[in-house]
Amino acid sequence: MRNDKKELAVAALRNGTVIDHIPTEALFRVVRILGIEEMSTSVTIGYNLESHRFGRKGIIKVADVEFAEDVLNRIAIVAPTAMVNIIRDYEVVEKRPVTLPDELTGIVRCTNPKCITNNEPMHTRFRVTDRDTITVRCLYCNHVYRGDEIEIER
Numbered sequence: 001m002r003n004d005k006k007e008l009a010v011a012a013l014r015n016g017t018v019i020d021h022i023p024t025e026a027l028f029r030v031v032r033i034l035g036i037e038e039m040s041t042s043v044t045i046g047y048n049l050e051s052h053r054f055g056r057k058g059i060i061k062v063a064d065v066e067f068a069e070d071v072l073n074r075i076a077i078v079a080p081t082a083m084v085n086i087i088r089d090y091e092v093v094e095k096r097p098v099t100l101p102d103e104l105t106g107i108v109r110c111t112n113p114k115c116i117t118n119n120e121p122m123h124t125r126f127r128v129t130d131r132d133t134i135t136v137r138c139l140y141c142n143h144v145y146r147g148d149e150i151e152i153e154r
Helices: 024-034 069-078
Strands: 016-022 043-051 055-063 083-088 091-097 103-105 125-130 135-138 144-146
Touching: 016 024, 024 043, 024 055, 024 069, 125 144
Parallel strands: none
Antiparallel strands: 016 055, 016 083, 043 055, 083 091, 103 125, 125 135, 135 144
16 A cells, blocks of 8 residues: 655654744744753754744754753743653653743843843843733843843843
């Protein structure tokens, strides 16, 4: 029997993390946040893939790495629809969306030159004021940033 279906075969992960449902326009920001270019482990990046939910999406598979919560919080800023899948022994042991915490400490950079965080050695602190538009407000100088205006610290 002939199979007319065409598939892209990507090796399954024994252990690691898959980040799926990344908006295509945010994929390379997520790659930078994860520090993929500095990794020595196997990484698969899918760009502009078909998605029933979004039309197009990105996906990142990283072997032998489980990312810390603060890294995933950074992803939630640029890709709030992303899903994190933790893989162990080829099985998905955890599947959850990235979540944006109410407060971001040391994650977002305040670009206001008068902000104390740019003049003293201290972490930034931002309150998330709108989850739909990803809007944050600096708790020190009250400067507001939305969407692509948000600069993420590494």
